Amino acid sequence: MQMKNKMLPLAAAIALALGAAGSAHAEEQIVKIGHVGPVTGPSAHLGKDMENGAKMAVEELNAKGITLGGKKIKFVLLAEDDASDPKQGTAAAQKLVDAKIDGVIGHLNSGTTIPASKIYYDAGIPQISPAATSPKYTQQGFNSVFRVVANDGQLGGTLGRYAATTLKAKNIAVIDDRTAYGQGVAQEFAKGAKSAGVNIVATQFTNDKATDFNAILTSIKAKNPDVIFFGGMDAVAGPMLRQMKALGIKAKFMGGDGMCTAELGKLAGDGLINDQVVCAEAGGVEESGKKGLEDFKAAFQKKFNAEVKLYAPYSYDSVMTMVEAMQKANSADPKKYLPELVKIHHKGVTGMIAFDAKGDIKDGTLTLYTYKDGKRTLLTVTK
Known part of the structure; x- marks a missing residue:
């Protein structure tokens, strides 16, 4: 009996410590961001480039220690492969919706982005495409779709x-x-x-x-x-x-x-x-933004031991734009941050990102190139 009494304070102390640890753990909130692009098939090199841009953004955000609603946030990237195939694209979209993602970056091809967008819209999940350029994507009347590049x-x-x-x-x-x-x-x-x-x-x-x-x-x-x-x-x-x-x-x-x-x-x-x-x-940056983009390319090369192919800066900016909207809403709840995304002005590595009523980027730039000795060479940046 005496031994039992002696053990009671110890048991209480352990329970208290476990409760405190559980409470501290509860203060960290997981925010899931989906990413979809082709990482197999003929456009795999472009899909992987796009995925790595998103990955870089998520790792930088986690290093910053962002809080939303008083809770420390850990961002997790859930990456799916759509192989540039519309059927696989919709399957990937459904898988991410079932995983209860808080937002999605993608897809790359218009042919996969458009059918997938209805699945995200029906689930109330905001979608930013770093690459899809078909005007149809933003002409469906969905208030949850955005793109950070000029359309076709x-x-x-x-x-x-x-x-x-x-x-x-x-x-x-x-x-x-x-x-x-x-x-x-x-x-x-x-x-x-x-x-x-x-x-x-x-x-x-x-x-x-x-x-x-x-x-x-x-x-x-x-x-x-x-x-x-x-x-x-x-x-x-x-x-x-x-x-x-x-x-x-x-x-x-x-x-x-x-x-x-x-x-x-x-x-x-x-x-x-x-x-x-x-x-x-x-896309493409005018003179004032060149240093920021070059710095991004250098950091990307160092991190992945690969040159930027095309879409990495746009997927990076897409993640950063989405998270800035979450910060403005002080929430990762799509219903709460979507209104902030609609009116966002995010200064990205690819330029200023703001959206029109359909979700198209305002004043999207275009960069014209030619090739000399097998290397892509800048002609001009235009709007």
Whole structure:
């Protein structure tokens, strides 16, 4: 009996200590941010680049020790692979919704982003795409969708006008890869070119996994265009350039951000002739923002032992924009921070991020590039 009494204070002390530890642990809140992009398939290098940008942002945020509603926050990135496939994209979206994510960054391709966006919207989860450029994404009437890059209307239209006014093209052939992105950017390009008085002499299509374009290119060669525009990704554009050279096609080759990558030099090999390619990246910084972006690229290289391919700065900014909205709302609850996201002004490494009523970025910049000696070379930054 006496022993029992002696043990009571000890048991009480242990219970008290465990309770205090549990209480301290309860003060840390997990905030789950989903990320979806293709980390397998032909665009895997771009998807991994995008994922790493998000990962870098999450690690920096955790190092800062952010609190929301009086609780220390630990951000966790839940990354899924959509392989650029719409079915896999919607499955990934549902998996993240089931995991009760607080927000999502992605997807990369418009063809996966658009169907997935309905799943996030129905679940009340805000979505910021660092890469999807189809105007349809933000034209669905969903108040939860945003993007941090200019859309195809702006990108394709600008390239179309550039072909007419700067390249002085009279006759243009258009090829697309039948994806939502490829078709969308090709249509907007054709619209911009036609409005500037250019003739579209051929319209052809392929698919996003094709490697043989001889029939298409032979047909186009007979029309003798000044410019060939391709709506699609670098994995297809590279072999297409090789075959253009083999067929003796000297036309300028234009495209959007999907093919406007550092990898294009490797994928096209000796098919990449100096100054033949003109492409645009949705985004880019004006003179005042160059140092911030260069600092980001250097930190990214050091962390991942890899150069930024294309989308890493935009996924990084997407995470940081979402979390700034959470901080302004003092909550990671989507219902509470979504109104702050709508009116956000975030100074990112890619420039100022603010959204219009549809969720498109306001005053989105475009960067035009060419290639010299296999390396992507800046032409101009425009709006």
